Amino acid sequence: MHDTPTHPEPSSEDYGCKVGRLEPTQMRITMVSMIQNNDRLGWRMCLVVGRVAVLVAFAFLISIDEGRTQDVTAKSPSASVQSDAEYRTSIESWQFENEKKLAAPTGWLALIGHTWLQRGENSLGTASRDAIRLPSELGPQVRGSFIVDGVRVRLRCDPDSGILVGGESHTECELTIDASKLESDSPDPITIGDRIAIQLVRRNGKFAVRVRDAQSEAIARFQGKRWFPIDRSYCVDAIYRAYEEPKSIQIVNIRGEDTTVEVVGTVEFQLLGQSVRLDAMLDSPEELFLIFKDRTNGVTSYGPGRFLNAPLPKDGDSVQLDFNKTYNPPCAFSPHTLCPLPPKQNHLDIEIQAGEMAPRGY
Numbered sequence: 001m002h003d004t005p006t007h008p009e010p011s012s013e014d015y016g017c018k019v020g021r022l023e024p025t026q027m028r029i030t031m032v033s034m035i036q037n038n039d040r041l042g043w044r045m046c047l048v049v050g051r052v053a054v055l056v057a058f059a060f061l062i063s064i065d066e067g068r069t070q071d072v073t074a075k076s077p078s079a080s081v082q083s084d085a086e087y088r089t090s091i092e093s094w095q096f097e098n099e100k101k102l103a104a105p106t107g108w109l110a111l112i113g114h115t116w117l118q119r120g121e122n123s124l125g126t127a128s129r130d131a132i133r134l135p136s137e138l139g140p141q142v143r144g145s146f147i148v149d150g151v152r153v154r155l156r157c158d159p160d161s162g163i164l165v166g167g168e169s170h171t172e173c174e175l176t177i178d179a180s181k182l183e184s185d186s187p188d189p190i191t192i193g194d195r196i197a198i199q200l201v202r203r204n205g206k207f208a209v210r211v212r213d214a215q216s217e218a219i220a221r222f223q224g225k226r227w228f229p230i231d232r233s234y235c236v237d238a239i240y241r242a243y244e245e246p247k248s249i250q251i252v253n254i255r256g257e258d259t260t261v262e263v264v265g266t267v268e269f270q271l272l273g274q275s276v277r278l279d280a281m282l283d284s285p286e287e288l289f290l291i292f293k294d295r296t297n298g299v300t301s302y303g304p305g306r307f308l309n310a311p312l313p314k315d316g317d318s319v320q321l322d323f324n325k326t327y328n329p330p331c332a333f334s335p336h337t338l339c340p341l342p343p344k345q346n347h348l349d350i351e352i353q354a355g356e357m358a359p360r361g362y
Helices: 024-036 040-075 084-102 217-221
Strands: 111-116 120-125 144-149 152-157 163-165 172-174 190-192 196-203 206-213 235-252 258-271 274-284 287-292 306-311 318-322
Touching: 152 163, 258 287, 258 318, 306 318
Parallel strands: none
Antiparallel strands: 111 206, 120 144, 144 152, 152 172, 163 190, 190 196, 196 206, 235 258, 235 318, 258 274, 274 287, 287 306
């Protein structure tokens, strides 16, 4: 809703006359009276007032049209399209955040261990005999154990270990995790000082423990990622075709182990003159997750494949895929990961020279 400009009613003083400000009805009566009396000044006054009235009406119509134009422009998608400079800035900002996340204390570069838990007791400490090894400089007093009993996992800690669960000291406590799912993460933070973070996870139906070190050598060595030049032509519109029910498929992870994943649908689009179709999974309730491989893998990009996220369409089936935001899986930076590899149907016979390149020294 736009306010239309108001225009002051022209007075006779504007034309050298002192007849005061008149209401529309009075003006019509006065004009008729002047015409009937054959008053020359009256005729001139009529002409002037008439012209002013026409101009006022014309200006009013223009203001309405401008208001409508502004409203349409505000609603038009083209009005919100980023300029090339804005687009480049947005991608560079995304790249910066991606690298920052990788090198954070909770990122993949901090991961120093991934240990499968066996039924019964699994020792945690700095000794070479411990199933779950911690950095030796933490000291021998840091000791505990994970105890697996069916679908329940407990953590037992020595009184002076310095191990905290949710910021509190416990000699023994049961950890929260959804054992009904093949893959889930415990929400219970296990920490040792401000350096070590430990997490209970479930992968492919098995329990495991991840250890992260905020002072890892990988973080210290990290010099940033390498990226292909930003190319807007790799930002494409796609059609998302959701399955009525997710489909379970078997794929292989980076360790050569079979794993089951759920495919929720496909995305179809045109890229480099070819029709492309990719199986899509969910990374979160609001985000699609694509694992793909193209002809750059093993040459200029990471050999096993790359990842891409896209917003899950809320209304309709249209989704935008920006391959400038493709990134390497965590296994490109850490040997302690279980990255899924692209299914054969997601191997593309094109070169996608966009997004993240192979790591330095790869």
